[in-house]
Amino acid sequence: MILFLNQLINGLHVGSIYALIALGYTMVYGIIKLINFAHGDILMIGAYTIVVTISFMGWPIAVAIIVSILACVLFGVVIERFAYKPLRSSPKISSLITAIGVSMLLQNGAQLIFSPNPKPFPILLNAPPLNLGPLQISFTTILTFAVAIISMISLQGFVSTFKMGKAMRAVSEDMDAAQLMGINANHTITATFAIGCGLAGVGALLYCMAYPTVSPTLGSLPGIKAFIAAVLGGIGIMPGAMLGGFILGIAESLTKGYISSQLSDAVVYGILIIVLLFKPAGLLGKSVSEKV
Amino acid sequence: MLKIENVNLFYGAIHALHDISFHVAPGEIVTLIGANGAGKTSILHAISSLIPYRDGEVIFSGKKLKKLPAYEIVNMGLAHVPEGRRVFGRMTVKENLDMGAYTRHDTKETHADMQRVFQHFPRLKERRGQLAGTLSGGEQQMLSIGRALMSRPKLLMMDEPSMGLSPILVSEIFSIIREINQEGTTVLLVEQNAHMALSVANRGYVLETGRVVLEGAAKALLNNSEVKRAYLGTA
Numbered sequence: 053m054i055l056f057l058n059q060l061i062n063g064l065h066v067g068s069i070y071a072l073i074a075l076g077y078t079m080v081y082g083i084i085k086l087i088n089f090a091h092g093d094i095l096m097i098g099a100y101t102i103v104v105t106i107s108f109m110g111w112p113i114a115v116a117i118i119v120s121i122l123a124c125v126l127f128g129v130v131i132e133r134f135a136y137k138p139l140r141s142s143p144k145i146s147s148l149i150t151a152i153g154v155s156m157l158l159q160n161g162a163q164l165i166f167s168p169n170p171k172p173f174p175i176l177l178n179a180p181p182l183n184l185g186p187l188q189i190s191f192t193t194i195l196t197f198a199v200a201i202i203s204m205i206s207l208q209g210f211v212s213t214f215k216m217g218k219a220m221r222a223v224s225e226d227m228d229a230a231q232l233m234g235i236n237a238n239h240t241i242t243a244t245f246a247i248g249c250g251l252a253g254v255g256a257l258l259y260c261m262a263y264p265t266v267s268p269t270l271g272s273l274p275g276i277k278a279f280i281a282a283v284l285g286g287i288g289i290m291p292g293a294m295l296g297g298f299i300l301g302i303a304e305s306l307t308k309g310y311i312s313s314q315l316s317d318a319v320v321y322g323i324l325i326i327v328l329l330f331k332p333a334g335l336l337g338k339s340v341s342e343k344v
Numbered sequence: 345m346l347k348i349e350n351v352n353l354f355y356g357a358i359h360a361l362h363d364i365s366f367h368v369a370p371g372e373i374v375t376l377i378g379a380n381g382a383g384k385t386s387i388l389h390a391i392s393s394l395i396p397y398r399d400g401e402v403i404f405s406g407k408k409l410k411k412l413p414a415y416e417i418v419n420m421g422l423a424h425v426p427e428g429r430r431v432f433g434r435m436t437v438k439e440n441l442d443m444g445a446y447t448r449h450d451t452k453e454t455h456a457d458m459q460r461v462f463q464h465f466p467r468l469k470e471r472r473g474q475l476a477g478t479l480s481g482g483e484q485q486m487l488s489i490g491r492a493l494m495s496r497p498k499l500l501m502m503d504e505p506s507m508g509l510s511p512i513l514v515s516e517i518f519s520i521i522r523e524i525n526q527e528g529t530t531v532l533l534v535e536q537n538a539h540m541a542l543s544v545a546n547r548g549y550v551l552e553t554g555r556v557v558l559e560g561a562a563k564a565l566l567n568n569s570e571v572k573r574a575y576l577g578t579a
């Protein structure tokens with residue numbers, strides 16, 4: 053029982069990180085139908101920004117965090133503007149290959165600047181764990197979970213109440229119809245990248261607090277996991293990304309606890325395959341047959 | 345009010361619109377009729393800047409629209425009810441109507457306009473919290489029209505509003521089109537249902553394979569033997 057609860061808590065911990073990153077994949081996919089393979093590498097940008105600003109330049113933590121999130125936003129917006137926007141009316145495969153190219157560019161760029169050797173991620177907080185009877189929950193876990201939940205609730209609030217948020221939903225459903233309403237699709241797409249990559253910035257911070265080494269390929273693993281989470285929940289659907297993230301995190305950590313660490317990835321892919329066999333559009337995805 | 349001058353539109357090598365010219369005067373209902381693939385939707389897309397056209401001009405209220413992006417056109421008072429409704433299925437009825445008023449900032453008047461839309465379409469009022477994707481085809485058409493009205497357009501363009509609807513709903517939609525026009529909105533109506541369209545319109549243009557082949561008063565077109573043979577199914 054203790055093992056189960058501990059693994060469940062660990063699962064919620066990594067799951068909330070996957071969920072945050074998955075939101076970026078799903079929002080971008082929702083609006084321009086592109087799998088942004090460079091999304092994981094945005095995490096790496098955020099992580100190196102923290103390393104540089106805190107370990108090398110000694111900035112205050114709060115400032116460094118804000119700067120790192122802004123760096124992620126900036127990279128996201130610039131990548132969209134210069135790599136994806138020119139290809140918006142080309143076949144999807146062109147943008148997909150471009151996305152892979154951007155990912156390699158970012159990884160190799162980081163290798164050039166920071167060398168392939170991993171750098172330690174600075175310790176951002178040192179707080180005692182919370183003791184709940186026999187259970188010990190680390191402060192990082194609580195913080196991660198809280199930050200992720202708050203981010204997701206804010207995002208939901210944003211897309212359901214704010215004009216820009218609603219415009220994002222409208223553009224992701226039907227770009228032409230949205231433009232007929234007077235919505236500037238370009239602005240909306242920029243905002244989507246900004247928000248998705250901002251969430252990746254938050255995810256980077258939380259991820260590196262859990263796994264404190266930073267290398268140029270840091271983003272690959274959480275990137276692919278979050279992508280699976282997004283597909284699992286139904287790509288393009290925001291609640292799906294969150295659900296997928298948590299399911300993935302929990303499944304992974306229960307496998308690690310009960311079966312073996314080596315098998316956790318196999319289980320993750322297994323779940324994905326089984327879900328897609330029965331629900332090809334993902335858990336919350338409807339194979340929508342629009343009325344005509 | 346709206347003037348189309350010698351518009352030529354290409355899809356790759358396909359020459360879809362040949363020297364299209366027509367006009368719509370304030371207060372009118374003008375209809376464009378034609379068979380599948382005649383180019384009706386292409387004309388509306390060109391007017392709304394959803395597709396670029398090679399040459400020719402679209403002039404609305406004295407301004408050339410060619411270089412304007414699609415999202416700036418609704419602000420000039422030109423609304424477009426697209427073919428196939430195109431409502432936002434995962435948004436509620438109310439949110440769809442809000443999207444129609446996206447560019448407006450006059451909250452009070454926008455609210456009044458929403459009440460007017462609900463008067464035209466009481467069914468939308470009952471269902472305002474429902475997701476648009478779960479509405480029936482007829483209700484979606486009403487929503488699509490209502491959404492366009494929310495921008496308070498001077499000219500309302502409609503692309504086959506009767507498509508796929510039962511005869512009763514078709515006559516309901518057409519009587520609402522007439523009401524909207526009587527309230528002062530000019531209407532450009534694209535239809536395959538030539539009989540209905542010509543009976544509400546003041547004037548009409550007949551399109552065939554991307555060309556205007558006939559034009560005239562709606563009554564005259566209704567009695568034109570060519571039109572009767574080709575579009576009304578009577579000789």
Ligand SMILES: Nc1ncnc2c1ncn2[C@@H]1O[C@H](COP(=O)(O)OP(=O)(O)OP(=O)(O)O)[C@@H](O)[C@H]1O
Binds near residue numbers: 381
């Ligand atoms: N995106 C496109 N690419 C290539 N050809 C197109 C495209 N859209 C339309 N066409 C062609 O242009 C011509 C006019 O099409 P359009 O959709 O304007 O006709 P329509 O009169 O609206 O027909 P319908 O009554 O079926 O809606 C057709 O021959 C069509 O095949």
Ligand SMILES: [Mg+2]
Binds near residue numbers: 385427
């Ligand atoms: Mg058409």
